[in-house]
């Protein structure tokens with residue numbers, strides 16, 4: 001065989017055809033082929049400009065190709081990229097100190113993808129359940145929520161309620177029980193039912209993939225309280241909601257907008273026993289995830305019991321530190337908070353004007369969704385997104401009739417208002433043709 005890299009494809013149709021013929025069909029992307037990104041902007045192969053209102057599912061909170069983060073990655077890549085954890089490197093310890101201070105936990109366990117972070121949290125939680133809580137062998141249970149999204153591994157899809165994610169991937173990993181999201185009474189009942197065999201509760205503080213479901217006020221506090229009462233670990237998956245996205249450093253910080261961990265806990269901070277971060281931890285330039293816990297929990301993991309060849313590599317460490325410095329230096333928490341309120345106000349006025357097309361807007365910070373007034377089986381939201389792309393804004397439907405809007409947090413007010421104008425234009429056009 002004598003392969004060469006095919007450099008003959010130049011048009012969007014040709015690139016899409018290459019993917020179609022040679023790649024697994026595990027995604028259904030919008031027919032847009034991107035070639036360049038900067039801040040909240042992306043450009044396709046024809047040079048057409050778009051506002052990115054997905055941000056790679058909130059991985060690109062710091063904006064595309066942030067120069068500080070990219071420079072750091074290049075600089076570290078020229079020195080040392082990977083040692084494996086068979087040896088130490090001169091970035092890992094520095095990163096571990098920095099990131100545990102930033103998020104106020106004793107320890108961090110570095111991984112690469114979000115799903116790996118969730119798997120890691122589950123393993124830590126189960127081991128703690130057996131060794132510290134005294135759960136009988138192989139009987140540990142973890143409570144999860146309906147409509148959750150925690151990733152795509154066999155164990156994680158074992159407790160998904162999405163049939164497409166589950167069907168024909170069995171047999172499923174046992175030991176998980178699901179309760180409806182946002183239902184305090186259901187959660188309290190589940191955690192109170194034979195708590196001696198419950199190791200943990202795994203929750204997204206806002207369900208992103210499910211369609212930006214914001215639970216009622218006090219829900220997370222109630223979940224944490226139920227866990228505390230029954231000696232059960234509260235595990236927060238903030239892979240999508242964390243790192244400034246919702247107008248707080250973490251969603252569990254609630255209304256506290258300080259940049260970094262503050263002294264006001266526990267009044268405003270529902271501290272999870274295990275915190276999972278990913279996505280924007282690297283500003284979207286490199287896969288970096290992390291699991292945080294205090295010593296009492298994290299120390300159940302000993303050498304040989306968990307790991308990853310790439311986890312904690314020097315490039316990941318250097319990149320994540322710079323990405324978190326950018327969050328602080330560029331006031332992304334405040335920006336997400338202020339512009340998020342502005343965005344919802346703009347969308348609410350569209351909802352009020354076009355109730356036939358739009359049902360409601362909801363969200364926190366710059367993680368928001370518009371719910372289309374049509375059935376989840378209709379193609380209205382998909383067509384809406386195609387029209388938005390034509391108008392120069394990229395977003396993607398989730399669960400059929402919900403459109404998530406999550407621009408990079410570096411977006412300015414003027415850019416946001418221009419983007420709202422694009423959305424408004426499409427709404428007007430679509431409302432007319434219905």
Ligand SMILES: *Cc1c(COP(=O)(O)O)cnc(C)c1O
Pocket residue numbers: 057113114115116118149150151152204208209237238239240241278279
């Ligand atoms: C994206 C996401 C994951 C999975 O992350 P991957 O990096 O895609 O494996 C897990 N949990 C939540 C809440 C997410 O949004």
